[in-house]
Amino acid sequence: MIEFRNVKKSYPNGTVALKGVNLHIDDGEFVFIVGHSGAGKSTLMKLLLCEEKATSGNIIVGQYNLTTTPNRRIPHYRRQLGVVFQDFRLLPNMTVYENVAFAMRVVGTPSKMIKRRVPAILNTVNLSDKHSAFPHELSGGEQQRVALARALANNPSVIIADEPTGNIDPQMSLEIMNLLVKINKLGKTVIVVTHEQSLVDYYKQRVIRIQDGLVIDDYVGGMFNETV
Amino acid sequence: MRRYNLFYFIGEALKSLKRNGVMTFASIAVLLSCLLVISGFSLLVLNIDVNLEKLGTLNEIVVFCQPDATEEEIDAVEAAIHKLDNVDTVTHSTKAEQLKQLKEEDPDLYGDITAEENPLSDSFAIKYKDNDKVSTLDYELKQIEGVRKVRNSLDLSNKIEGIKQSIMIVFFWFLAILFVVSIFIIINTIKIAVLNRKKEISIMRYIGATAWFIILPFIFEGIIMGTVAGLASFFIVKFGYSAIVNGAGEDLAMLSFVGFSDISTYVLLGVLAIGILTGVIGSSISLSKYLKD
Numbered sequence: 230m231i232e233f234r235n236v237k238k239s240y241p242n243g244t245v246a247l248k249g250v251n252l253h254i255d256d257g258e259f260v261f262i263v264g265h266s267g268a269g270k271s272t273l274m275k276l277l278l279c280e281e282k283a284t285s286g287n288i289i290v291g292q293y294n295l296t297t298t299p300n301r302r303i304p305h306y307r308r309q310l311g312v313v314f315q316d317f318r319l320l321p322n323m324t325v326y327e328n329v330a331f332a333m334r335v336v337g338t339p340s341k342m343i344k345r346r347v348p349a350i351l352n353t354v355n356l357s358d359k360h361s362a363f364p365h366e367l368s369g370g371e372q373q374r375v376a377l378a379r380a381l382a383n384n385p386s387v388i389i390a391d392e393p394t395g396n397i398d399p400q401m402s403l404e405i406m407n408l409l410v411k412i413n414k415l416g417k418t419v420i421v422v423t424h425e426q427s428l429v430d431y432y433k434q435r436v437i438r439i440q441d442g443l444v445i446d447d448y449v450g451g452m453f454n455e456t457v
Numbered sequence: 458m459r460r461y462n463l464f465y466f467i468g469e470a471l472k473s474l475k476r477n478g479v480m481t482f483a484s485i486a487v488l489l490s491c492l493l494v495i496s497g498f499s500l501l502v503l504n505i506d507v508n509l510e511k512l513g514t515l516n517e518i519v520v521f522c523q524p525d526a527t528e529e530e531i532d533a534v535e536a537a538i539h540k541l542d543n544v545d546t547v548t549h550s551t552k553a554e555q556l557k558q559l560k561e562e563d564p565d566l567y568g569d570i571t572a573e574e575n576p577l578s579d580s581f582a583i584k585y586k587d588n589d590k591v592s593t594l595d596y597e598l599k600q601i602e603g604v605r606k607v608r609n610s611l612d613l614s615n616k617i618e619g620i621k622q623s624i625m626i627v628f629f630w631f632l633a634i635l636f637v638v639s640i641f642i643i644i645n646t647i648k649i650a651v652l653n654r655k656k657e658i659s660i661m662r663y664i665g666a667t668a669w670f671i672i673l674p675f676i677f678e679g680i681i682m683g684t685v686a687g688l689a690s691f692f693i694v695k696f697g698y699s700a701i702v703n704g705a706g707e708d709l710a711m712l713s714f715v716g717f718s719d720i721s722t723y724v725l726l727g728v729l730a731i732g733i734l735t736g737v738i739g740s741s742i743s744l745s746k747y748l749k750d
């Protein structure tokens with residue numbers, strides 16, 4: 230369960246990015262977050278990732294209240310999240326396999342377990358045949374699938390994707406979205422920030438619209454709305 | 458920390474050290490010179506001390522009686538000496554013994570002198586307990602009746618002590634500067650290493666790596682640099698010292714040198730400890746930002 234209670238966020242330069250957001254996302258939901266550029270979508274994601282602290286209000290994720298979680302607990306909190314970024318953020322000097330294995334090693338997974346699990350995850354994102362390729366040898370869509378595999382590596386309960394299809398071709402985008410839906414069907418909560426109207430319409434999932442730092446719409450069933 | 462992580466940390470540290478080859482080399486070189494200066498000076502001071510102790514006369518006062526003193530008079534002087542506070546041991550050397558020794562050393566020069574002609578005096582070599590009260594003792598000895606002369610080596614021993622202190626001061630400042638330079642260079646090496654891995658670090662944070670997990674490879678970099686510098690300086694000192702002792706042994710036969718095997722363990726532990734400590738301090742300083750959360 231993810232809950233935002235009257236969350237406000239101002240940046241040190243004075244920009245007020247969120248002006249009192251209230252949200253409730255249940256375990257296992259699939260949610261699109263949409264809105265204009267500068268609406269505060271990425272800020273919302275950064276708060277969820279504890280990359281930024283809320284100025285006021287409460288954010289509750291599972292048993293963690295992010296406003297009171299001490300810094301040293303944050304790494305443990307982050308292990309239940311899997312993150313995907315628009316720019317992939319793969320390590321260029323590691324192969325596909327190593328990029329995924331790296332995520333597991335970082336949290337202290339035994340090598341035996343890594344060897345067993347990585348191929349299975351690469352299979353989930355349909356990349357088994359590319360395991361020894363380097364990121365620069367892959368298409369944007371493939372790179373994003375590696376990023377998705379890495380996000381899944383530590384079996385998180387929530388997947389957060391901030392414009393995962395922003396840098397890739399439309400067909401590839403569809404494949405990434407399909408994978409995210411598939412992952413959602415496996416029982417994980419999936420939150421996707423996107424600008425792609427057609428995809429949002431197509432999937433007919435819950436849509437949360439943010440504008441000027443506030444939730445202005447929250448409904449199920451696509452129809453992106455003409456304002457975007 | 459789990460065992461397989463240790464290999465990971467060391468592996469990451471080695472990779473990063475290799476990637477920053479030039480900086481790594483510079484750090485190790487500066488740290489190495491620092492350790493060489495420490496070991497060199499320590500060995501120098503140690504050898505000075507050993508040789509001073511061997512000379513022995515430096516903490517000794519010698520009292521001479523009148524050349525024509527009778528046995529009773531000499532005994533009285535000895536008794537008076539024993540009564541003084543600061544006196545530890547007293548060694549009596551008769552003028553007959555002294556003459557005998559001289560005759561053995563140089564029969565040509567002293568061979569003809571008969572016991573009646575003996576111009577020498579009975580003497581007492583005194584070891585004292587408290588260095589600080591030597592001048593008092595010196596004065597008291599001069600007051601004893603039948604004492605012709607009191608010879609002490611206070612001036613010399615003060616001079617040597619002074620030289621030793623100046624060496625120590627120069628040594629200290631030289632060392633302090635080298636240390637600051639070493640730490641500064643290590644800080645920069647680690648900072649560059651962190652910059653090189655910025656992307657990796659940001660990904661590690663998102664994935665949920667703990668601060669320690671992120672930091673330890675860099676600390677290990679410091680430890681490895683310290684260890685390499687420590688071991689290198691140990692071997693340089695080992696061979697350099699033997700070479701100097703062998704070379705000087707002929708010219709300065711009257712000096713005795715501490716054998717390297719007697720102190721090698723201390724040298725090794727010393728340079729390793731200082732090297733590793735410097736490495737850890739340097740890397741910790743450049744990582745303090747990450748250690749906070």
Ligand SMILES: Nc1ncnc2c1ncn2[C@@H]1O[C@H](COP(=O)(O)OP(=O)(O)OP(=O)(O)O)[C@@H](O)[C@H]1O
Pocket residue numbers: 240241242244245246264265266267268269270271272273
């Ligand atoms: N680190 C920051 N410091 C200062 N202001 C910031 C910072 N990050 C974002 N902002 C500001 O906060 C507001 C919301 O930004 P945010 O990145 O959340 O928007 P967004 O909805 O993700 O936009 P986009 O669709 O363009 O990615 C914007 O006005 C932005 O300029």
Ligand SMILES: [Mg+2]
Pocket residue numbers: 270271272
């Ligand atoms: Mg954004």
